[in-house]
Amino acid sequence: MGFQSVVIDYIPKRTHAGLHKLFMWALNLATVAVGVSLYEFETNDVGVTEAIKRVWKASSKSEIVCYAD
Numbered sequence: 001m002g003f004q005s006v007v008i009d010y011i012p013k014r015t016h017a018g019l020h021k022l023f024m025w026a027l028n029l030a031t032v033a034v035g036v037s038l039y040e041f042e043t044n045d046v047g048v049t050e051a052i053k054r055v056w057k058a059s060s061k062s063e064i065v066c067y068a069d
Contacts, residue, residue: 003027 013020
């Protein structure tokens with residue numbers, strides 16, 4: 001998704017220059033944090049693919065219980 005476009009559209013530089021700059025820096029910081037987190041998850045844990053497999057397998061084994069009155 002274009003989160004940068006959201007900041008550009010909803011916090012215009014011409015009316016909120018300081019706030020626009022703050023949100024652009026926050027977006028860049030969040031992007032780096034997510035990248036580092038994904039790298040750590042891939043190298044030091046099971047990884048994204050294995051995590052999705054485990055969640056998919058766990059949700060398919062769960063039983064749906066319906067209580068009728």
